[in-house]
Amino acid sequence: MTGDIIMAGFGGQGILMIGNLLAITAMEEGKHVTWFPAYGVEMRGGTANCTVVVSDEEIGSPVVGRPKGLLIMNGPSMEKFLPMLAPGGDLIINSSLVEERQVTRNDIRLLQVPADDIARNKIGSRQMASMVALGAYVARSGIVKLSTVFDCLPKVISKKYEKFIPLNVNALKEGAALAGFHA
Amino acid sequence: MSALAASPSKRILTKGNEAICLGAVAAGCRHYYGYPITPQNDIPEYMAAHLPALGGTFLQAESEVATINIILGTSASGKRVMTSSSGPGISLMQEGLSYMAGSELPAVIVNISRSGPGLGGIAPSQGDYFQAVKGGGHGGYRLIVLAPHSVQEMYTLTMLAFDLADKYRTPAMILGDAVVGQMKEPFVASPYDPASTVEKPWALTGCVGRERRNLKSLHLKDNAIEVHNWKLHEKYERIRKDETRAESYMLDGATIAIVAFGTAARVSKTAIQWARKEGIAAGMLRPITLFPFPEREVFELARTVDVLLVIEMNTGQMVEDVRQCTSLHDRIAFLGKPCVMPTPEEILERIRLLAGRKG
Numbered sequence: 001m002t003g004d005i006i007m008a009g010f011g012g013q014g015i016l017m018i019g020n021l022l023a024i025t026a027m028e029e030g031k032h033v034t035w036f037p038a039y040g041v042e043m044r045g046g047t048a049n050c051t052v053v054v055s056d057e058e059i060g061s062p063v064v065g066r067p068k069g070l071l072i073m074n075g076p077s078m079e080k081f082l083p084m085l086a087p088g089g090d091l092i093i094n095s096s097l098v099e100e101r102q103v104t105r106n107d108i109r110l111l112q113v114p115a116d117d118i119a120r121n122k123i124g125s126r127q128m129a130s131m132v133a134l135g136a137y138v139a140r141s142g143i144v145k146l147s148t149v150f151d152c153l154p155k156v157i158s159k160k161y162e163k164f165i166p167l168n169v170n171a172l173k174e175g176a177a178l179a180g181f182h183a
Numbered sequence: 184m185s186a187l188a189a190s191p192s193k194r195i196l197t198k199g200n201e202a203i204c205l206g207a208v209a210a211g212c213r214h215y216y217g218y219p220i221t222p223q224n225d226i227p228e229y230m231a232a233h234l235p236a237l238g239g240t241f242l243q244a245e246s247e248v249a250t251i252n253i254i255l256g257t258s259a260s261g262k263r264v265m266t267s268s269s270g271p272g273i274s275l276m277q278e279g280l281s282y283m284a285g286s287e288l289p290a291v292i293v294n295i296s297r298s299g300p301g302l303g304g305i306a307p308s309q310g311d312y313f314q315a316v317k318g319g320g321h322g323g324y325r326l327i328v329l330a331p332h333s334v335q336e337m338y339t340l341t342m343l344a345f346d347l348a349d350k351y352r353t354p355a356m357i358l359g360d361a362v363v364g365q366m367k368e369p370f371v372a373s374p375y376d377p378a379s380t381v382e383k384p385w386a387l388t389g390c391v392g393r394e395r396r397n398l399k400s401l402h403l404k405d406n407a408i409e410v411h412n413w414k415l416h417e418k419y420e421r422i423r424k425d426e427t428r429a430e431s432y433m434l435d436g437a438t439i440a441i442v443a444f445g446t447a448a449r450v451s452k453t454a455i456q457w458a459r460k461e462g463i464a465a466g467m468l469r470p471i472t473l474f475p476f477p478e479r480e481v482f483e484l485a486r487t488v489d490v491l492l493v494i495e496m497n498t499g500q501m502v503e504d505v506r507q508c509t510s511l512h513d514r515i516a517f518l519g520k521p522c523v524m525p526t527p528e529e530i531l532e533r534i535r536l537l538a539g540r541k542g
Contacts, residue, residue: 020367024196027369035196035367039222039305060453062366065526 002031002056003143004064008049008081009073009094014130017156019050022134025144025152026054034062047076054143070108071137073115073130078102092137094129111140111179118174125164128171135175146176194369199337200225200267202370203293203357204233206341207265209375212291213239214257214264216250218272221305222361223295226267247272251279258288259398261386263345267293270311271302273319280354281320284415285400287385289348291341292326293357295364298522307361307446308522309496315358316474316504323412325419327355327426328473330444331363335370340471346379351422358473360496362446362524422475429477430469433459437466439537440484442505443494444470447525451494454530463538473501478508485509490537494518494525 005022009015016037026033037050051067053059066086072078073094079102085091087107093100096116103110113136115129123132138146149172153165176182197205204226207215215230227243234241244250250266257264268276273294283290296311298304315328327347329340341357348355387396402408433455434440441451448469458465468484470477485491491514493502498519506512518525518533 020196023367027194027196033196033368036362037365039361039365057456058452059368059449060456060527061450061524062362062368063524065528 002054003069003141004051004053004067005069005071005137005141005143006049006051006064006067006081006084007071007073008047008077009130010046010076011048013048013073014127015048015073016050018130018134019052021149021152021156022052022054022138022144024155025148026052028152029144029148031056032059034059036062047074049077049081069137069141069143071133072098073133074098075102090137090140092133092140094133096129109140111136113175113178115175119171122174123167123171125167128167131168131171132175135172136179137175138172139176139179139181146172146181193371195372196367196369197334198225198365198367199331199334199359199363200295200365201229202334202337203267203341203359204229205372206338207263207291207345208233208237209338209372210263210342210345211375211377211380212263212265212345213237214262215239215266216242216244216253216257216264217266217268218244218247218250220269220272222297222307222364223267223269223293225364226293226295247275248279251276251283254290254292255279255283255286255288258283258290259286259387261383261388263291263349265291265293267295269295269297270299270308270314273311273314277314277320280326281318281322281324282400283354284320284324284326285322285411286398287352287415288354288398289345289352290354291344291348291357292354293341294359296358296360304522305361306522307496307524309360309445309447309500310521311358312473312495312497312500315356316476324415325353325422325474327351327353327422327475328358329355330358330471330473332445332449332469333363333370334366334368336471337363338370339373342375347422347426349381349383351418352385353418358445360446363449423478426472427475427477427479428471429480430467430471431480432467432469434466434468434484437464438489439463439465439492439534440488440490441465441467441492441494441530442470442481442484442501443467444473444501447494447496447520450525450527451530453527454534457527457531458534458538461535461540463534463540465534465538470501476504476508481505481508485511485514488514490514490516492516492518492533492537494520494530496520496522496524
């Protein structure tokens with residue numbers, strides 16, 4: 001399984017973190033993987049994005065012009081990244097914050113995930129929104145196994161916060177369920 | 184599946200900038216000084232967090248000018264020492280680098296380069312090639328310049344840079360860019376070989392019970408500076424002869440050979456894989472050392488292929504060195520992307536054009 005995705009939102013939503021988790025998961029599954037963040041002025045201005053490439057072969061460019069996957073956590077990111085998504089690609093939007101009318105293309109596979117609402121109402125922590133979205137993307141794309149994502153959580157969550165790992169697992173599962181996957 | 188992918192447990196997902204730190208620490212570097220600049224701030228951040236606990240010293244100096252002079256002093260005491268910066272900061276260090284080359288003092292200088300000239304921007308660039316390989320500072324000297332194209336090489340080439348700097352008593356530079364610095368990918372922290380360290384009988388260690396030692400770049404007596412220049416020249420010739428490194432990538436039967444380093448080279452690899460699938464015999468010679476430049480390899484390659492396609496993230500710098508290596512100038516083509524990463528698609532398009540095919 002190979003694929004690539006751009007994830008975008010605003011700083012603090014956990015964009016770089018879920019990208020990192022996806023990259024570590026792919027590595028643990030024995031794949032080649034790169035993770036590339038927006039560094040510099042964007043971070044200070046409040047938006048965050050990263051690109052993850054997963055492949056069975058050596059990866060040339062860690063930057064992708066036509067990604068097969070796009071995960072959008074806030075409105076401003078949609079405008080910037082939607083035109084880049086490859087035709088037929090997977091678009092995961094955080095429909096709690098992004099309006100459907102912003103999706104101006106119909107040649108892509110849209111999955112609406114009310115990530116903030118699910119995180120707040122079902123998981124009990126709005127901070128879990130990005131994990132809900134990641135669960136949905138993993139289930140929709142099949143890029144890695146959801147169970148490996150669970151296994152890799154301790155690698156990205158520090159000891160201090162390890163009590164929140166079950167919460168993260170629940171969030172990933174809720175997202176995956178929206179993509180028709182039941183763990 | 185590659186050997187790397189076959190043993191996932193040994194792999195660590197790390198930023199290129201951090202891999203440099205891991206390589207430096209593994210090679211025994213316990214002294215790092217620097218001044219912040221994007222896109223290399225992960226390096227001082229890591230060193231500040233880890234060197235004190237290892238008994239080392241992290242210092243944020245008041246400027247890059249101060250930094251390089253503290254580096255000079257630490258090197259004179261025989262310690263392994265490193266600094267890092269990006270273009271504008273590296274420019275400020277040129278005077279000190281010239282003094283270090285003249286005084287024959289080793290150190291590792293990391294340039295995670297960004298766009299220029301001037302403050303330029305923070306986008307990845309290979310615009311510092313001339314500065315790195317042609318001396319940069321005054322007086323006529325060379326740096327050993329290593330150009331990593333992966334996180335793995337950020338680690339291994341940093342260890343090598345310390346060894347080469349000490350072996351030849353000269354500063355060595357890691358010339359990376361924002362892409363290899365900021366990206367994460369899996370790498371294996373191979374152990375450092377302590378057998379590659381050398382004694383430093385020249386180091387200033389406190390003159391007790393031995394002859395005094397003197398480290399300087401000022402030579403006023405008779406023809407001392409001429410003699411010194413010939414000595415340095417002879418050293419650079421030895422480096423040229425013994426330390427040239429390059430990767431041959433899919434060059435078997437190649438009719439089109441890309442010549443590229445660093446990020447431009449890793450993007451080219453994807454384009455070459457695509458070209459091969461279309462039946463175009465493309466390959467690449469990737470200089471790993473920019474000084475010494477793989478002159479012999481380029482000379483030989485130019486005689487066997489139809490085209491040498493030089494690709495750089497600038498408007499043409501290394502291509503001048505490629506031209507120096509061969510008289511077959513009509514076989515040299517150039518693709519320049521100043522301060523922008525080339526895409527595999529546009530490289531493939533150029534390859535097709537050179538192969539006489541339409542996309």
